[in-house]
Amino acid sequence: MTYSRRGMSRRTLIKSGLAGVLATGVSPYIFSRGAWAQEFCNNPTGDTVTLGLNLPLSGAYAEEGADEQKAYELAVQHLNGEGDGGLLNVFTPSSLKGNGILGKRVAFVTSDSQTLADVARAGATRMIERDGAVMITGGSSSAEAVAVQGLCQEMGVIFMAGLTHSNDTTGKDKKRYGFRHFFNAYQSGIALGPVLGQEYGSDRRAYHLTADYTWGWTQEESIKAATEELGWETVQTVRTPLGAADFSQYLTPVLNSGADVLILNHYGNDMVNSLTQAVQFGLRERQVNGKNFEIVVPLFSELMAKGAGENIKGIFGTSNWHWNLQDPGTVAFTKSFGAAYGSPPSQAAHTAYVQTLLYADAVERAGTFYPPEVIAALEGFEFDGMGNGRTLYRAEDHQCIKSVLVVRGNENPTNEFDVLNVVQEVGRDVVDYDPAIFGGELGPAEPAPMC
């Protein structure tokens, strides 16, 4: 039997075609996708997919961590088609079906980050390497968020940040694998500045007490810029250690500093303690420069407001979200969470829940857990129905751009949960900003070959 040698054989044609395709660098997408699908970190091959919850269950932000855990558990239930479905019913556009993620049942593992960056990083490593977590989420401190998203970038695992408010998280320390739904200190300054000017005037002298880590520094910088733009003078900025119980030695110098506003760049227990002690020093009853002395807490939550008790009454600040908003997303989430746990959700719980659903939805839209595809699905994604109005996951820095709330401690609460009033909902267009101002590089999307 002889073979015809005329012209190009089928085998030669295939070889030449493949060589040409590879040489021009335009290999068909389906080939690379199939190849990577077997190789990326913790690709879920069974019938479950594991998420890693990195939660501050002890330390200065422990109460936020406990509330985040409740929200994650609720999100997992809803993703698996259990419970009332929560925000799955109102989130648009949504690809979630209530049958897990890509048909795999959602499971989770947890680690106590102790509100410490190095512990958070070690916990995330353990959940990735030992427990096979395909995504890491959680945290209530920007120091944790920055540390963990750096790790996740190295290991090729997506990090959906919990509560983190430092400009650095999606600024100079931003990472391709890190995504933040929570707002930031710069946006707090944009939202809060005009309200402070309206309430307290333009002739003020401010004294800052600032938690001594990334979040405190950037919040101090942002609020200082916003108030100085109003015409306020910054008398002094003092750094205080994270987790200090007694702030009295930092408060006594305020008394004779000539300042008539104290700005507390503290969060969690630190804020509860510093505010309580500032009130005990009689600061709110003082008259300085012919004006009432005022205290401002640029970022606070309902959990902190409960901890500070009546000292929070009348204090201005900003929040990412509040449970008594009346949009369908907020009503649905508050109903689900309240029915499950007997109390309304905090802003930490809300952002944790939303981040879980956004990740799951991105995987559904991408049709794969392969991180570069999920990242592409999240970048530039615009959605609604999550409680913050129309929201954009900005591609340039992975910062969610949405409305910001200016809140005030409720003077006349009607029940134990009624601790904050929403003074103003500052629109997304107002708090939007050029992502280039904070610098940073997102880095590559290609996953590490192994983890």
Next chain:
Amino acid sequence: MFEVILLQFLNGLDKGGAYALIALGLTLVFGTLGVVNFAHGALFMLGAFCAVVFRQLITLETVTIDPDQLSPWGAPLEVHEPLVQAWFGDFGAVLVNYSVPLSLLLTVPVMLVIGIAMERGIIKHFYKRPHAEQILVTFGLAIVAQEIIKAIFGANPIPQPMPVDLRGAADIGALIGLTPHAVSYPIWRLVYFLFSVAIIGAVFAFLRFTTFGMVVRAGMADRETVGLLGINIDRRFTIMFGIAAIVAGMAGVMYTPIVPPNYQLGMNFLVLSFVVVVVGGMGSLPGAVLAGFLLGILQSFASMTQVKALVPGIDQIIIYLVAVVVLLVRPRGLLGRRGMMEA
């Protein structure tokens, strides 16, 4: 400038009061039983939670369900009515108002029982073990106590309001002829300072002027000889452990209006208090008190803006810096005795 210095001095006194009270209890335990008790901060925290429990008891409410009102998540709203006021009227309101100082009545027996149980149940088995093992077991006890409190009360601080009459700041400046409001200091912190002085005085008087105290002091000086005289010194030392627990607990109770207690309250003080004990001299009660006030005052002055402008960050390290200097100059601490923790 004088006003600023006076304010920092007052601040140092009230900080020093807390340090001295905790260090006093630590020294009582170390001086009598020879145990380095890392659970002492936990006793401070447990005392603070006695105030929390007492307030929860006297603010008990009847809860009725109002089907006409709904919570934000659609459940029928609970209506709360305070029970003590319903029973005792105005007297009930006074009890609630003074819940923090009144909770000392609950704290004393509770802390005595906790202290004795801790000593008899666990610590006595470690008397003859090395100090490292004593530290490990007492530190373990502290963590267990923390986790129990966290499981029961949660991680969030629980504010304890001070009595209405003692809120706000006292105008110390006006009292001594300075500009009004130039030196204002929280009334409760002044109360805390006076309270710490009173408790320290009471402990010293107890040891100095009672037969029990005399025997304990003799036992601290020479345990063996006191034992040979037929006195059961171990029983007295156990009671001293209970008394040290009471002192720590009472210090914790009165501290709750200053820092809302949570499960970590004791840990915030523990390391500082050990530095105070070492600076004062291991086993020296007057040394613990002296070093407590000294370090409190120095820490406060180191936080002044003018001082921090000269040496940035000095407020964070001043206590440890002083400890290094004192130990270099006087290796046994300010008032330390020969033979304490020395081979």
